[in-house]
Amino acid sequence: MIAPLFFYLFALMTVVSGLMVIIARNPVHSVLFLILSFFNSAGLFVLLGAEFLAMLLVVVYVGAVAVLFLFVVMMLDINIDEMRQGFRQHLPLGLVVGLILIVELMMIFTQDVSSSNVLATNVSGEISNTAMIGSVLYTEYLLNFQVAGLILLVAMIGAITLTMRHREGVKRQVISVQNSRTRNETIQIVSVDSHVAPKVLEDSRAANKQIK
């Protein structure tokens, strides 16, 4: 009796917060609602018995991706009115994209989902779904898995090459150089004749007298 109640709670929250993402006036609030909707979809995964996926969703999307997203949105000085201006103009495009997504979803639902071999093998419930995913991911879908990893690697290298710049004349701290310094090359011991006051000291005394 409790499970359907939670399903409607999570589903409602997901939809409402998804809606708030586009309605909210403040972009930071939008991102916060996006995070809420991620979190609620993780709840839906738990209800489906896919707790591993749910946790991954929270760790990866909510815990890492959305934080960086929020980070960037907060730092940007976004003018809300300017953002609103293009709303009418881009509406047809948005509607077309939305329509395509809906049609795709419909196509999935009309298909017989249970024919997929992944779900079919998971019915027993003896093995935890983490082990299930592992055994399928590294055997049947190994190639897809590796390709996905490769794509991410390419994206990462791309981001690094875009942002890495070597500027001339910038003094950088090289920790290995600092750590390899020895006492001999940094400290020079000079024996000072203690009976004769150094010239610097006398100069300063003279200056002090003049001030007085």
Next chain:
Amino acid sequence: METLTGFFTSPMMVELMWTVAQIFAVIVPLLIAVAYLTLAERRVIGLMQLRKGPNVVGPFGLLQPFADALKLLSKETILPSGASKAVFVIAPMLTFVLSLVAWAVIPFGEGMVIADVNVGILYLFAISSLGVYGVIMAGWASNSKYPFLGAMRSAAQMISYEVSLGLVIITVIMAAGSLNLTDIVMAQKDMWFFIPLFPMFVIFFISTLAETNRAPFDLPEGESELVAGYFVEYSSMSFALFFLGEYANMILMSGMTTTLFLGGWLPPFDWPILYLIPGPVWFALKVALVLFVFLWVRATTPRYRYDQLMRLGWKIFLPFTLIFVVLTGGVLLGFGLLPQ
């Protein structure tokens, strides 16, 4: 009347009330522990600096936490006029709630756990990675410079150290062969994981220091630069919630260290006589030990500079843990030690 008693004795209701009772059995001692951790911190650091620390309120200063709490409660709650009000109010609650919900999966003894979920360790990791939201939201909603700078620092720091934290957890999972915390503890029956995985244990501890914004990584609240960091604008109860959340997080991280590396509720040696002491006592002792090290580190180390902090996280911990994950996997596979 009949239907009412029927309602309360129905199996679902009984189960619900039993769960609520369990939750209280965890939260109440936890909050008391938080209160006394603040006192312990001041006393321990006081002794390390050859001072006495708070010792006036009650015997040995034992009532000091309650005096502090009363003082905080009696103060005025201030909402800055430029603040984003809803977010400003939600942020401390989020921090506090997140520091409490994670305790649901921590096993205190054999079968003494509120929710014995299959992916307990991932749940812990997920909840601890959410902790950053309380900080970011507070910093942003305050609409003030110092909190914002503190929040930005904290976000970058927590994300950086989460990476190495995650990789350390992967080595533990590989060694234990399960994502369930009870199974992880039971896998340490012969040898606690901090012996074979000692480098990981050290990195895990240092990362938890960074994750909880504790010295020497307390830059998000570096009082000499940022006044108090992300909670500058908070007062009274909302400040108290941040404070409680932070200390509850410290205890949680110590509990995590204990569960993953120090054998959870298991006694140090597998002798029957040591099993006379109940599991939760062993667990509490180990947590207290880790917490003491937390305080010890605070009293002895100077604060890191921000670039040093980032360098440590990304250039030292990340490659090292990555190599160690591969190494652990290789050793486990090569010597046929992989848990079935």
